[in-house]
Amino acid sequence: MVKSRVSRGILLTNNLPQLQNLIKRDPVAYKEEFMVQYNHYVSLLRLQTVAPAAGSSSTSNEKSTELFGELITFVSQCATCYPTITKELPQQLRALLLGTEGVMALTGDLRETAVRNLVMLRNKDVIDSVELLQTLLPLLPQVSKDLRSTIRSTILTDIKTSNQRTKNHRLNRIVQGLLFGMIESGMGAEVVGNKGKGKGKEQGGEAMWAVMMVRELWRKGVWTDAKTVSIAALAVFHPNTKVQSAAIHFFLGSDTDADREDDSSDEEDAVVTSRRNVKGMEHKMGVGKHGRKQQRQLEKLKSGLSKKRKEKAAAISVNFPALELLNDPQTFGEKLYDNLSRYDKQYTLEHKVLIMQLLSRVMGAHKLCVLGFYSYVIKYLTYHQLQVTLILVALAQSVHELTPPDVLTPVIRKLAQEFVHPGVGAEVIAAGINSIREVCRRQPWCMEEDLLSDLIEYKKSKDKGVATAAGGLLSLFREVNPGMLKRRDRGKTASMGLIDGQVPEFGRTKEVADGIDGLELLEEHFKSMRKEANGGVSDDEELELDEDDEAGWDNWDVESEDDSDSDEWNDVSSDGEDFEISDSEDEDDKPKAKKARLSKKADADEDEDDDAKSVVSTATSTATEVRKISLLAQQKILTPADFALLNELKLKAAQNAVEQGGGSAAKRKLAALEASKRSVGEDEQNRFLTESEILGARKRTKQDYEERMESIRKGREGREKFGSLKGKKMKDAPSSSTNREKARNKPLMMAIHSNKVVQKKKASLRDKQMRLRAAVEKQKKSKF
Incomplete structure (x- = not known):
């Protein structure tokens, strides 16, 4: 009996997984065995406070390291069974990972073991998310690639899970504070720039991972508040250019190579x-x-x-919500321009173009005036400049209706001198005119009349791209400022608009919209639907309101058409009693004063009766139209679905107008509606541009693989699958396999002895020549 107990104790001491299983089943009975292993773990933990002995062999170190890792796993697995004894375990693992409290930081496999067990303690609710994330976040720039990927996914999953049902504001504030501190810790360093190899990489490891965590949490929809945007906004001005680039790409809505360099799933497309x-x-x-x-x-x-x-x-082209949540965008834009101009010699062209793109989008979204940007960008406006199309896009996006025209006039002259002249190619001329058009679309007063007339003459060019660009510039000024065009270039519609009223000058705001454009189309659509629902009944008086909407108008007095046009008092029934409500103190003189006012008004009406008859019909029709437009808005609260339906109805009406021969005006209206449909929710003047809009109409380039496959798939839609179904299982009545399929699956040793193969071997030279000639002729026929 004693011998079995001794062997049992030796077995439990050497086999930690078995002891762990027994402890989880009965913690009280095996407490003594656990204490033995726990004391061993504590003794090995104390050895981490001193450096390894100089004379110790590597073999003993490896054995002690392996044993220490096994003991960490064992104690962590049994921590829930003895919470009082192991209450210091999370702090010990934190000290081992971060190298605090005089403990040497773990490396290699021991660090991975400690991280894995710390995550297990979080899953068992031994520690909360705050303790876990406070330990794992500082480890990101220190660990290996594989462990970094594990830590990154663990942090993202934990934050996402904590905010799944409701927002965990306490956790979010603490983690955001940690990320903010990781970025702010390197803000005092000197800006080295990114020209040359190995520069600008010493500082910013923590900041880079902080930006990447913010980007991932924003993309997953976990963090969408202004504080998250402020963290990325701070990183834009970090001394490390890689951190700057990652933060700028966060606002631009695209991924950088730095974001993907440690993601194994993105190493290949x-x-x-x-x-x-x-x-x-x-x-x-x-x-x-x-x-x-x-x-x-x-x-x-x-x-x-x-x-x-x-x-x-479905990749997002720009992170517009993040731009809207910027705190003090004017200061942000000025600091961004100051950073761009101060370190112009130290940044590469690619990095400067990124900063230009962000600055221009902030200026366009918030209507900022950073006037130094236009004088800075002039030196890059040459047709041989690398990435000139991106620079032109940034220039056009930065302009808005509040930008002073005198600042933009030198820019327009520079564009015309560098891009629009006979010494360059047609693509360069088209890009220059398109850039001028986009700038003038946002601020028309920056154009000069002589320059405009010269640019419009390019509409006679033989190149399609140049002629289209010049025609677009002409159409733009016909709409925004036809007075700058020559009489022969204005067109009928623009000339009539110039007679009706002048174009508002710079600084004047647009007139307030009167009603909703196209609302009468929506009202007619609802009337036709109600008519169909009622079996063809077309009673406008009864069908003016929906049944659901009528309930909201109960106990309300609606004026009739006669009452609305009258300027006199209306008689109100009071069940036989006359009420006189007045603020005057002299109530005795009120009837006399009232009678005098009424007689005076009657005389005035008789004198003006003849003049009023001439405008009665016009006023009545206008009032009826206004009442018709506003009545639907009073009856029904328009939902986003109603506005989407309204856009479809307007587009359909424009298409019908074009089909019925509406002319160029109807075609322009249809094109504008189609363009607005492609960019829903974006202001036409301040929407973000692309390079294709600057380059304009070009010759169709060769399709890549994705485009070819997309066209092939579209061509196969609605078509039956081609090819024979003989012997296939997909047809209605499955049959046996064909001889060709059987021959393909036939064993090789049987195939070489088949009659077909033997006859080929025994064929004469004449038969082989005839067979070869027949094959050659068949190949020739298949080519044509």
Whole structure:
């Protein structure tokens, strides 16, 4: 009996997983065995406070390191069974990972073991999310690539889970404070710039990972508040250019190479990898045997490929909500321009273009006036400048209706001198005119009449792109300021508009909109729907209001058409009693004064009766139209679905007008509506541009693989699958396999002895020549 107990104790001491299992089943019975292992763990923990002995061998160090890692896992697994004994365990693991409290920081596999067990303690609610994240966030720039990926996914998952049902404001504030501190810790360093290799990489490791965490949490929709944006806004001015680039890309809505350098899933394009997998599976199924399992695998790969294509196509072009949440955008824009101009010699061109893009979008979104930016950008406005299209896009996006025209006039002259002259190619001229058009679209008063007349003459160019660009500039000034055009270039509509009223000068705001454009179309649509629902009844008086809307108008007095046009008092029934409500103290003189006013007004009405008859019809029709427009808005609260329907009705009406021969005005209106449909929710004057809009109409380039496959898929829609279904399982009545399929699956040793192969070997030279000639002729016919 004693011998079995001794062997049992030796077994438990050497086999920690078995002891761990027994402790979880009965913690009280095995407390003594746990204390033995826990004391061993504490003794090895104390050894971490001193450096390893100089004379100790590497073999003993490896054994002690392996044993220490096993004891950390054992104690962490049993921590819930003995919470009082192991209450210091989370602080000990934190000290081991961060190297605090005089403890040497762990490295290698021991660090990964400690991280894994700390996450397990969080999953068992031994520690909360705050303690876990306070430990893991500082580790991001210190650990290896594999462990960094694990820590990153753990942090993102924990924050997302904590904010899944309701916002965990306490956790968010603490983590945001940690990220803010990680960025702010390196703000005092000197700006080195990114020209040359190895520069600007010493500081900013923590800040880089802070920006990446903010970007991921914003993209997943976990953090969408102004404090998150302020963290990224601070990182824009970090001395490390890589941190600046990551923060700028956060506002621009695109991913950087730095964001993907530690993400193993993004080392290769996901779409290319998925497509290669699909092709490989199709090849395997074509040359070998396959069953339902392989078919399911192929369908799964195809669905994954289509999903990745949709995600790639749905990439956000700009993070507009983040730009809107900027605190004090004027100061932000001025600091951004100061950073750009001060370190112009130290930044590369790519980095300066990024800063220009962000500055221009902030200026356009918030209507800022950073006037030094236009004098700075003039030196980059040359057609041989690298990335000149992005610079032109940034220039156009920075302009708005409050930008002073005298600041933009030198820019327009520079564009015309550098891009629009006979010494450059047609594409350069088209890009220059398109850039001028986009600037003038936002601020028309920056253009000069002589320069405008010269640019419009390019509409006679033989190149399609140049003629289209000049025609777009002409159409723009016909709408915004036809007075700057020559009489022959204005057109009928622009000339009539110039007679009706003058263009508002710089600084004047636009007139307030009167009603909703196209609301009568929506009202007619609702009337037709109600008419169909009532079996063709068309009673406008009864169908003016919906049944649901009429309930909201109960107990309300609606004026009639006669009452609305009258200027006199209305008689109100009071059940036989006359009420006189007045603020005057002299109530005795009120009837006399009232009678005098009425007689005086009657005389005036008789004198003006003849003049009023001439405008009665016009006033009545105008009042009826206004009442018709405003009545629907009073009856119904228009929802986003109603506005979407209104846009569709306006587009359909414009298409009908074009089909019925509405002329160029109807075509322009249709084009404007289609353009607004493509950019829903964006202001036409302040929407963000793309390079294609600056380059203009160009010759159609060769399609890439994705575009070709997209066109092929569109052509196959609604068409039956081509090819023979003989012997296929997909047809209605499945049959046996064909002889060709059987021959393909036939064993090689049987195939070489088949009659077909033997006859080929025994064929004469004449038969071989005839067969070869027939094959050559067949190939020639297939080519034509």
